[in-house]
Amino acid sequence: MTALEELVKQSEVQPAKAPAGAEAPLPPESDDDIPLYAPRRKIYPQSVQGRFRRIRWAVLVVTLGIYYLLPFVRWDRGPNAPGQAVLIDFPSRRFYFFFIELWPQEVYYLTGLLILAAIGLFLMNALAGRVWCGYLCPQTVWTDLYFAIERLFEGDRREHMRRDTQPMTAEKLARKAGKHATWLLVAWWTGGAWVLYFADAPTLVKDLATGTAPFVAYLWIGILTATTYTLAGHMREQVCLYMCPWPRIQAALTDEYALNVTYRYDRGEPRCSAKKAEQLRALGQPAGDCVDCLQCVHVCPTGVDIRGGANLGCIQCGLCIDACDNVMSKLGRATGLIAYDTDLNIKQRIEGKKPFFKLLRMRTLLYAAVMAVAGGIMIFTLATRDSEGISVIHDRNPMFVRLSDGALRNGYVIRIVNKRLKYRDFIVAVDGLPSTLVDYVGLPPRSDSRQLVTVGPDQTREVRVVVTDYSSMPPAPSTTILFRLIDVDSGEVAEMRDHFFGP
């Protein structure tokens, strides 16, 4: 053994025993070739009862409930807007979320949401490890649902494993067919719910049922059905192990204070049966609480052995905690051999010191602060945003026009935005030149002979205006002017700076 290997070995947290589980290699195949591609080891996770199982059921019901039912929630916005609470309206380029309506140019709110999501993920990680992976990730939630369906048809771990080794019978075939049919049904429902976010849900359901929905709806249902069935039914832990970037990033972002699902080897080692432990203890020799029953491995949805220490395959769902607690309770020993804890605390206990938990630290405070700032900015801008807007484009050619009486004129294309759900009348005024006249090109005066720009509910309107300067001779090459858009009824104003050019 080299000096380096010795160093590495000493720094290892886990006991000297070689770890088992996901990180354990497959034995090299008997032929002489180095196996560059490994067959997948099928995982048969055993069902388990307990605190974390109940939490996971609750999260599953709530998240899937939101996903499947949210499109049907109604929200009355008045006559000129859809009545669906959450709607991504691609044809008219609007996003509706209850009382919020976003235009495409407000997509920066999405950026804000992504920042909140990323920092939220980091914060969760700093507090309690892979909370996202274990409880909230769609891959986890749907896979969990698919496990439940699998157990319903093919039985729990032992029954399922036994049947898989036996030859195919009519009963086995029926069970497998039933499982896959139900999986496909769930997958299809998942895809169906997805498309409902993009159109009026009740109408689309009716159209889908009568075969009159647009092709793209069927296409997306097909795509989502295929991905759900493949990822939740067949890929499962492979997504976490090989496809997802988060486990890699997470490992780099974690620190020694973050709570993780941890096997307390200070208490568990050396492993021995309950009987042998009694004997050893009677002799005054050390005996751990772990009876090596492998329940923690059998319930694991990704097939890892948590006793090998924190690793990439562990999504930290806490099911091994439940399994171990159940065994410990039966043995009359204290629960919590596997628990949310830190390696730091294990070392503390080994040294006879008190374990400590440090949730408030620079890292978590900073994450929380960043989230508060980003969220605060979003709420503030959302609450104070204008319901009207103006953008101005100066003519590129010609930059200015000399009129026959010598006056100068500049042309602009302005776009007026009306975010209210009613018709509004605007006038455009220009500040910054002593004597100007604003003409709307091709805009006939209304019946009351006032020249107003009427913009429809929740719409924009493009108007060409020419601004004539009758005053300054000689004119400046460029004068900064201010376009003011005024709602003639409410007096609300939107402003935009531009320039007035001369020779």
Add this chain to the structure above:
Amino acid sequence: MSQEQDHQDHKEIDAVTGTATTGHDWDGIRELNTPLPRWWLWTFYACIVWAVGYWVVYPAWPLLTNSTQGLTAWHARSAVVADLEELKVQRGPMMAKLSSASVAEIVADPQLADFARAVGRPAFGDNCAPCHGAGGGGGKGYPNLNDDDWLWGGKLDAIEQTIRHGARSGDKDDHEGNMPAFGRDGILKAKEISAVADHVRSLSGLATEKGEDLALGKKVFADNCALCHGPEGKGNRELGAPNLTDKIWLYGSDKATIMQGVQNGRGGVMPAWQGRLSEPTIKALTVYVYSFGGGEK
């Protein structure tokens, strides 16, 4: 290390990680063998099979004179043509309205006017911009279509007439009227040309050259120019004679340019577009040019 040995050694398990090694050894550093999942390989093969599908579906393999057509015979070119055809169908009803309505009716209907301007914009870029500029700003000898000074009239009908038949284009309904080459044809002497040029500049309040005989200029103007440009130099749209009293100069206001015009004459040509452009396009162009801001009521 021989190949044979290499393969035998790979069964070695790394003590630290518990992972098998490939048997490769570089100064004591050994490579761990962490095999990819087999489905990964299958995905790779599936991608290759998928790629083969392109050969079957799309034109792919070059042949001597052509290429394999595939099941769809899809080409980018024919797809564009099909898209344009589809666009034509979509625009059909509005284009029909453009064809049947008069330009005055088009302008009176805001929706149709918007459509006309949208159709007119690219048509202007394709056909008119080479002379008049991308935004109708004009140039020396090419009128600015944004201002309020029109050679042949700035009302809707007049603009339409000019687009249809042109100016000095040879079309039987075109605008006629030439500025004669007074100097070249020997009608005026150099001195008279110089004098009349200064007189013309004085009409719009521009400075005149010191010592110039303005009285002579005025007389020459009355005898030769007033016929078309009017006794006060206000111009005549019937003949396309520009207003010489305003601030807008088609060729330039300096004395040399004016003298050049009197010496050699002027006669810019605008082609007739009737027959070259479709009916709705001509109307759309009329509305578009009118909306530059110089259109007269």
